[in-house]
Amino acid sequence: MAAAEPPVRYGILGCANIARKMWRAILLSGNSTVVAVGSRSLAKAEAFAKENGFPGSARAYGSYDAVIDDPDVDAVYIPLPTSLHRRWAALAAEKKKHVLLEKPVALNVAELDEILAACRVNGVQYMDATMWMHHPRTAAIAAALSDRCRFGQLKAVHIIYSHNCGPDFLKNDIRVKPDLDALGALGDAGWYCIRAILWAYDYNLPTTVVALPNTEFNEAGVILSCGASLQYPDNKMTTFYCSFLANLTMEVNFLGTDGYIRFNDFVIPFEEKVTHFYEHANTRFGELATSIEPLPTKHVVRSDLPQEVLMVKEFSNLVQKIDRGGEKSEKKWEIISRKTQLVMDAVKTSIDKGFVAVEVEE
Incomplete structure (x- = not known):
């Protein structure tokens, strides 16, 4: 019997209310876990992790940089305000982190193109968090x-x-x-x-x-x-x-x-x-x-x-195919995002x- 794939390890940028829902989705997905959460305030990140029952091994950080610099983070979920998406999604991709980005994904298509270019150049998976799909x-x-x-x-x-x-x-x-x-x-x-x-x-x-x-x-x-x-x-x-x-x-x-x-x-x-x-x-x-x-x-x-659990499962499956199977990222999600x-x-x-x-x- 083949060994189960190790779970995809997520870092969460920000403590928005929607992040609580996504943490639950990651918990229920079966192929993912949360290893880090970051906020502009360490106290806020620690309180968020505690209030939402994060694993004891999960790390709380007082900056977003610390999350994307964490070598144990495979992918980031970004529920930050839209005005911050271009900076943090592109930076996460440059640090070889796969990007699950809350919608709306950018303020305009020029900003989104910067994010998508960073994901393509660095070979990471991109997906927007439009759950009903x-x-x-x-x-x-x-x-x-x-x-x-x-x-x-x-x-x-x-x-x-x-x-x-x-x-x-x-x-x-x-x-x-x-x-x-x-x-x-x-x-x-x-x-x-x-x-x-x-x-x-x-x-x-x-x-x-x-x-x-x-x-x-x-x-x-x-x-x-x-x-x-x-x-x-x-x-x-x-x-x-x-x-x-x-x-x-x-x-x-x-x-x-x-x-x-x-x-x-x-x-x-x-x-x-x-x-x-x-x-x-x-x-x-x-x-x-x-x-x-x-x-x-x-x-x-x-x-x-x-x-939302099905979305996380699908995204994590794509991440596993890239990181452990050597496959290329699935491009349909960036095409759909850009058209939207x-x-x-x-x-x-x-x-x-x-x-x-x-x-x-x-």
Whole structure:
């Protein structure tokens, strides 16, 4: 019987709340462990490690440099404010650490290109932390979308992701601070919407993007809510809305010539181990238009592990193939990230220029 692969050893840069969720994911993954956590304050790093039950062998550091300089760290998870991503992700790659980067991954595509170049030159794996992509439901929906007999051709995509976190969030959270996360709701929530649109269109870029009027800003000029229309060939209709000012909503609608698919918890499932989506196929009005036929099908998708755990497992598998198998890094994740960033940049440019149409070019 072959010996089990040693776990991938993670260092975490920062003590953001999302890092607590990722530590749990690493713990449950079965092929990973945490060996270090760093903060700008040693006391904060030590408290974070203690409060979250890190292994006794895990080291707490009072700087991010110390984590990426630790020879026992194979990979880093970076949940820092977006304005810090370019520096620390590129530096981690230069120190031969694999990079799992929280979204939004950069303030613009030029910054992301620096990160990706550092990862390529140093032969390390890059992945953004868009967790829903790793859930088995995502694969099930992809199969339903590709069924030409039931769904037909994709004609429209409409997505909403909003969460109203209250006045304290709107005043104090890093996601509303121009020097930390200047993209605001577009970066935090819009990233998910744009990624889902690209995913539905097999990662083909739209030709143009037009931000919708009535974008809302805070006093510092950070986006609190916005929407956009993405133009694709063949008269496809695509829109999204993202917001920090509206009730928690995670709605996705895919409309085909012969079918319709919808689900309303695409970012974070309502339940960790049981998810669903609804599929309408060849739908017609019933007699006297008092019903529809056939009724939609509810597809239930179960998973023994949460989506963030599946993401960590996949990332760690790729790391193991590089570090222990001599393989090259998987490039699809940097391609997908870059396309998402390009569209997000175009939306931001459209907003800044008064809601004009902006061409999207690679």
